[in-house]
Amino acid sequence: MPFPQLPAPLGHALTARGYEDPTPVQAAVLQPEAAGRDLVVSAQTGSGKTVAYGLALADTLLGEAETMGPAAAPLALVIAPTRELALQVHRELSWLYGPAGARVVACVGGMDPRRESRMLADGAHIVVGTPGRLRDHLERRNLDPTGLRAAVLDEADEMLDLGFREDLEFILGTTPAERRTLLFSATLPKGIVALAEAYQRDALRIAVAGETRGHADIEYRAIRILPRETELVVVNTLRLVEARTAIVFCNTRNAVRHLQAVLTERGFQAVALSGELGQGERNAALQALRDGRARVCVATDVAARGIDLPGLGLVVHAELPHDSEVLQHRSGRTGRAGRKGISVLLVPASRRRRAEELMARAGVVPIWSGPPPADEIRALDQERLLEDPLLTEEPAEEDRAMAQSLLAQRSPEDLAAALVRAYRARLPSPEEVTDPGFQTGKPAAARREEGPRVPFGASVWFRLNVGRRDNADPRRLLPMLCRRGEVTREEIGAIRIFDRETKFEIRGGAAERFAHSFGRTGSAELQVEVLPGETEVPRQRPPRRNVQRRG
Structure with a gap:
């Protein structure tokens, strides 16, 4: 269904970004019964929720006006759990409200607080930040909350998990009582319900159908592997899918460091994200992924919280996540806002049962297979070469002239072989891998019932x-x-x-x-x-006891 009537500036922004129809969560918050009310929205990461609450705030911030007017004390406050998510929200709201002349300011840990103070002093319409940094600005009186018309808590469940309850209560306690409060959360545990009851009035609860269990736009694959071949299977998986951007999850910093080094050595443009990196290093890694200088991100769960990578088409779980919620959160980095994605779990035989339990709890039915064989990847390379811009783009006259000169000195076969070598030289070589071939897809009880x-x-x-x-x-x-x-x-x-x-x-x-x-x-x-030549080894009989005869 098309977007309902919106203020003209926001409509122009959506059109410029190629938006035609709202996602389910965007449609839900734009229903007439949601207008002007406090909202508790259950929506997964990647469902388009940032644009959703941006649109939901339109009447509150703009009303009938075409522009926001001069920037002064902020009108809206958005609180996010991590620096990366806050900066992502800042980017989204900046383009959405840009045509309306809005000034959006980000306040996050790891950045220069003095610069943020100057930006707040110059005036803002919307402030986006992390709980600790926002509280700091409030306590230092850099942030004036008296004019706030709305507050948004994004990924509220994660903020409670990270221990920000006290900061959230402090921040909300400084805001006007008549403000709107929009609470977005992937899940609604007791802590979220209690927070909503304490700081919202007559809130409308919205649960977006189809997003509470898994992601419809994600194809799950489970690959049988030998533990010693994990790195080789990661290489072949990245080569098979050839996503514009991919993320590979490990469970420890050491594993991230090692796998990123392995992938770089094999020719991938790979960056690492782990807790040991400073904010400058994290920003540089994310920027390399966004501008295409890097294609693969190797990360831990904590480091990847809240990041949004363009064209992320592949998630690889090099190590199994600890629970089904982490599985969904990792996989939710792809398949976002209607785009298709692939989530691949690498499963050794010793972890098969654990993997099946994780996917069953997440409501996921995977496609099981062995690791991508090198021959299949080479065959794909041949098809991809035929579609490469090297062959599909119209050659310039200078290129044609050089081609004629080469043809006069070399055979077409020699030139084609040289083209293939040049094409392969820029690709990491596929690895020879083994399919362990263990049985999958049936719980132990079902296997016992088979006879x-x-x-x-x-x-x-x-x-x-x-x-x-x-x-x-x-x-x-x-x-x-x-x-x-x-x-x-x-x-x-x-x-x-x-x-x-x-x-x-x-x-x-x-x-x-x-x-x-x-x-x-x-x-x-x-x-x-x-034991050469043995086909059966008989059970050894128990040794006979020595019985002493009495004479």
Whole structure:
């Protein structure tokens, strides 16, 4: 449906940005029953909510006027949990209210507070900031709240999670009682409900249908991997999708640092975002992504909060998130405001069950597959070369003249081969990777209901140098064999424990991988060897007790 009647300046701004129809959250806040009221809106990141509350404030800030008038004490205050989100909101509201002559000022941690004080002293219509910095300006009397007509709390649940409740209560306590209060939150826990009841009047609650579970515009993929090939699969995934911008999530700063170095070494324009970076370094990394100098961002969850990257078409979870909410928050960086996106989880065999639980709780049904093979990427490169501007753009006369000169000295095949080499030279090489091939998509209960286990088939027997005297136990041995041998439980057959050794079978197709991997990981004290020619190892009978005969 088209946008309803809006003040002309905002309509011009939307048209200039290519907006034709509102997103669901934008349509919801523009309904007649929402006009002029306090709002509690449940909407996911990436749903177009910044523009939504910008439009919802239009009547309050502009009324019937075409322009905002001279800048003085601010009319609206927007509070966001992080510097990146606050700066993103500042950019969005600046273009939306630009035609109306609005002056939008950002006040965030990490920036020069003296410069912000001067900007506030010069007057502002809208102030956007983080809780701590806004409170600081209020306490120093740099920010005058007496003229505020509206206050917006963006991602309120995250602000409470980050411990900003006291700051929020202080800020809202300084604002006029008759102001409008708009509260936007991905979820509505008890803390948010209590905040709304304390600082809002007769608030209208809006839950945007279809956005509470996952994102409809995100395609989820789960890729089976061997743990030692994680970096190689990240490389192939980035090469397969070829998104304008991609973000790769790791769980620790060290992992971010290492993976960014690996990707840079392989030819990707990659930047890192982690908590150890200063604000200047973070801004430089984000700017490189926005202007196209970098294409890949490797980040931790905390560092990526609130960032909005243009053309972000791919999210890769190099390490599984800790819970389903983090999975959705990470994935929500893509598939924003109607654009399609892809979220890829890299899943080793030991984490399969955990990954399935995470996705089930998030309401996500993924497409399972092995890692992207190098041959598939090379075939795609051939198709992409045919669509590359090198071949599709009309050549200039100077280019044609040089081409004729080259054709007089080289064959068309030689020139085509040179073009292919030049094209490939600017691309990171795909890696040879392995599909572990473990079973996915069915919970343990469902697998038990399928009936008895199918015959194990061809297998290879191995000997392990620990036994009953070393307290060997199948419950402890099985996960160790899976982890060190990079195999699944389904690929391990019978386990026979003897006094001084243990013999076990590995499915034939996984035996070579097991033998190669076991010796490369873990303690050298545990050793395995192949038992040649053995197809079955009988269970050892319990030793007979020595009975002393009485004579």
